[in-house]
Amino acid sequence: MSEATRPDMKVVLVTPEIPGNTGSVGRSCVALDLELILIRPYGFEITEKSVRRAGLDYWQHVRLAEYDDWAAFIAHRAPRRDQIFLFEDDGTGGTVYDPIYPSDAYLVFGRETKGLQPEILTGMEDRTFRLPMRSPHIRSLNLANAVTAVAYQAMRGRFD
Template sequence: MTNHIALFEPLMPANTGNIARTCAGTNTVLHLIRPLGFSLDDKHMKRAGLDYWDKVKLIVHDDLADFLATIPDQRYLYLISKFSDRIYTDVDYSDITQDHYFLFGKETTGLPEKFMRENPEKCLRIPMTANIRALNLSNSCALVIYEAVCQQHFVGMELTHRYAHDKLH
């Protein structure tokens, strides 16, 4: 089982770098769908990911169709959007025999409307007030992926951590 975060045409290198760091911390594969609003060697993106880039499995796709062709079972594809009546916490992600794919849209326009309308059963929403257009992309990714790994009982993740000088009694 692997979790996947996919970013459709991301624009901001800092967001992508922060998401890469979240992926490194959760053993999540990061997919970037072109065109990108930055170069992969952009200093801002690298700075945001700090020294974690070697811990991230990164896959770059030429377009949305290229990304979709890599998903073996579309039932485990989730489109994160404000245009949904279904909340992301209402989904059962606990099946660790399946890969789960979370697709997030571009910071300015989200996912293509036509694609969303063709796949309403895959759409999930993060509740928020009407005071804002959307949450920050990197925050949204963190919320959703941590819901998934929580339901999966944090498999493969460190559940406790101690200071080096602490001794167990």
């Protein structure tokens, strides 16, 4: 894939809590050549061995950006509304299969225990999507698994 046709999609983790999930998401980002953006505060130190362990020896290849909070991220990146795709268990904008993802999309996920903060979700109901689950016995998926499933769907049709 040439630089000119490479997708510039990004995965954004807002206040991630579990280092192993962040490491695994980083590994998926390397596999798909996506930038990983982390929004503080974290529930761990980014230098922890558990982050690197989950990312294996791929962590050094993660295209990583960090921001102190959501406001700093928005101010610096200034994403267009149509670039933002928020993911929640109860997303009201439809499922991950509904949108057409632009190549410069921001795929945004919240913390493992509470999801995205209300101030991020307010007014973005049409930009909030869910990953469908068929079983009534499951409330949610592991964050790393959800990010990987969504990222592959968003990248569909972009592989050589």
